[in-house]
Amino acid sequence: MMQLKNIICKKLFISGFVLCTLASCTNTKQKNKKPNVVFILVDDLGWKDVSYNGSRYYQTPNIDNLTEKGVVFTNAYAACAVCSPTRSSVLTGKYPATNNCTDWITGHVKPHAKYKVPDWTMYLDTAEYTMADAFRDAGYKTAHIGKFHLGEDSVYWPGNQGFDINIGGWKMGSPKSYFSPYKNPKIPDGPEGEYLTDRLAKEACDFIAQNKEQAFFLNLWFYNVHTPLQAKQETIEKYKNLVDSSYMQRNPIYAAMVEHTDDAVGKVVAELEKQGLMENTIIVFTSDNGGLVGNPKAQVTSNLPLRSGKGSMYEGGVRVPAFVVAPETSNPGTKCDKPIISPDYFPTLMEMAGIECSNKVKSGFDGKSIVPLLKPQGIIDRNAIFWHYPHYHTEGAVPYSAIRKNQWKLIHVIESESYELYNLQDDIGEKNNLIAEKPRVAKELKQELNAWRKKVNAQMPIPNPDYIPELADKFSWDLK
Numbered sequence: 012m013m014q015l016k017n018i019i020c021k022k023l024f025i026s027g028f029v030l031c032t033l034a035s036c037t038n039t040k041q042k043n044k045k046p047n048v049v050f051i052l053v054d055d056l057g058w059k060d061v062s063y064n065g066s067r068y069y070q071t072p073n074i075d076n077l078t079e080k081g082v083v084f085t086n087a088y089a090a091c092a093v094c095s096p097t098r099s100s101v102l103t104g105k106y107p108a109t110n111n112c113t114d115w116i117t118g119h120v121k122p123h124a125k126y127k128v129p130d131w132t133m134y135l136d137t138a139e140y141t142m143a144d145a146f147r148d149a150g151y152k153t154a155h156i157g158k159f160h161l162g163e164d165s166v167y168w169p170g171n172q173g174f175d176i177n178i179g180g181w182k183m184g185s186p187k188s189y190f191s192p193y194k195n196p197k198i199p200d201g202p203e204g205e206y207l208t209d210r211l212a213k214e215a216c217d218f219i220a221q222n223k224e225q226a227f228f229l230n231l232w233f234y235n236v237h238t239p240l241q242a243k244q245e246t247i248e249k250y251k252n253l254v255d256s257s258y259m260q261r262n263p264i265y266a267a268m269v270e271h272t273d274d275a276v277g278k279v280v281a282e283l284e285k286q287g288l289m290e291n292t293i294i295v296f297t298s299d300n301g302g303l304v305g306n307p308k309a310q311v312t313s314n315l316p317l318r319s320g321k322g323s324m325y326e327g328g329v330r331v332p333a334f335v336v337a338p339e340t341s342n343p344g345t346k347c348d349k350p351i352i353s354p355d356y357f358p359t360l361m362e363m364a365g366i367e368c369s370n371k372v373k374s375g376f377d378g379k380s381i382v383p384l385l386k387p388q389g390i391i392d393r394n395a396i397f398w399h400y401p402h403y404h405t406e407g408a409v410p411y412s413a414i415r416k417n418q419w420k421l422i423h424v425i426e427s428e429s430y431e432l433y434n435l436q437d438d439i440g441e442k443n444n445l446i447a448e449k450p451r452v453a454k455e456l457k458q459e460l461n462a463w464r465k466k467v468n469a470q471m472p473i474p475n476p477d478y479i480p481e482l483a484d485k486f487s488w489d490l491k
Contacts, residue, residue, distance in 0.1 A: 019167065034207075034210075044291060045149070045364060046363065047228070047293070048292045048293060049229045049283070050101075050229070050231065050232075050356070050417050051295065051297075052230075052299055053236065054158055054233060054236065054237040055094075055298065055303050056236055057302020057303075057321075058317055059302070059314050059317065060260075060302050061332050061350040062074075063078050063332075068260040068266055069269040069270070070270055073273045073276045077280060077334070078344070080336045081335050081337065082342065082345055084333045084335075085347070086330070086351070087297060087331055087332065088142075088330055088396065088415075089297075089301070089331050089352070089353055090354060091114075092323055092406075092408060093321065094112065094158075094299045094300055095112060095160050095301040098159070101142070103142075104146035104357030104377065106399070108468075108470070109468075110135075110465045111132040112131065113400060113401060114128075114404075118402055119404055121486055122482075122485075122490065123425075123477055123478060124409075124475055125474070126401075126475055127477075128472050129470035130470075133162070134161060134164070134167040135162060136167075140358065142357045142361075143173025143174045144172070145231065145357075145366055146173070146228035149275070149364070151225075151226045151228045152222045153173060153175045153176070153230075153273070154230065155174040156176075156178045156218070156229065156403070157180065157231060157233050158185075158233065165181070174230065178198050178211070178217065181195060185301070186207055189234070190203075190204055191203055191205040193205060198214075208233060208234070208235045208271045208275050211233060211234075212275035215229060215278075215282075216279060216282040233275065235271060236265060236272060238303070238311070240264040240265055242264050243267065247264055249267070249378070251263045259313040297333035297353075300322075300328060300389060301328040302314050303320055303321040304327070304406070312469075317330055322405060322407060324407075324424070326420075333351065335385060339363060339385065340385045341385070349384050350396055350415055351381050358378050359382055361380070395459055395463075397413065398413040401471055410426050410471075411423060412425065413460070414463070414466060416456060416459065419434060421453060430457065431444045431446055432444060432446040432449055433454045
């Protein structure tokens, strides 16, 4: 009888004219109210750009306090060293190489480089079943607030990717201005001088208040701390007075932008608490790639002790701050050193929200649910994590692939057909290339990396017929 009752009680959700049995996910969690989800993605926020990770200059008290409610992942990675591929990966649960969205949209071009980049996908295909689609099919109200940057044409913007509401998400990867007027077609201008991050926080708080009686999925993807470097003058002055020559991070404008982001996070958390929703809300906080280093004359941030930064093949380009706050978390305020990566979030949030995806969707995931890692001594069934970037970037990257397995990280520099091997447990700064000293480890990782690239059909760069050695390092705008 109980079995029959359970069968009868299963819900069918309807999206358009298609029954959810033909869609991809249904809600199965037996709770009075499904958990809300707030996914906070900060643009270009480096691993060392938060004070809980050791920054001596930047102040992030609201973010720091929030970590005490959840689990901090000390080995968290973005799926790519630039933004669009990571964002696509979060929403699809797939590696960038799987759906061929492998560079920021629309990418840099070196016309006379040694290799020609592949004909990659410069958008998030609307045929992809996104995390927002899954939440909406499970009865959630879905909203995207902030940066999207997953296609030039409006057909690829949030409204066609599973979101009921889109505020601020369009083709641009950075704002024309952080102060109103914003010149963004998806967010009305505010009073002159209004700061964009404050506005996005207000929109998020309004959405939470208006939807407190129903389950919601809020994608809060800030434009901060991406260039242009712009912040409120009084906050800039504060950090000018706090600069110390011993600090590796010394840009007061960037520091102010980090503080504005922290303030926005604090406002959203305060609204959740005000509405009595905090205990039933899952919060994910992370970044889309490492911090932008800039150059010695115009430093943006420093990721030290990590090597390099955004747009690089090294840890500074892909290791990011990340933590998860959830009602199910049994050990809040703790740290987990197991590696996680962007495509993990989709299957993780499906499990946490009790949403059962179809076999077709689940079989397409490259990511793994990290729910077990929220518990003490939790483990997940994963052998390694991977990166593939068949492009060139102004911050130093040339076409490469990489694998991390346990403490080892192998980088295949495709352009020079060379390899680098690092023991991240002993050498987080990737200073000591052990490729010659550890041939057996290198051989095993090479085999696994090659097998993975074959499995996902990773697009590879090809020899460039227009290769001119003396012009190889010039980007297209340098040749005009």
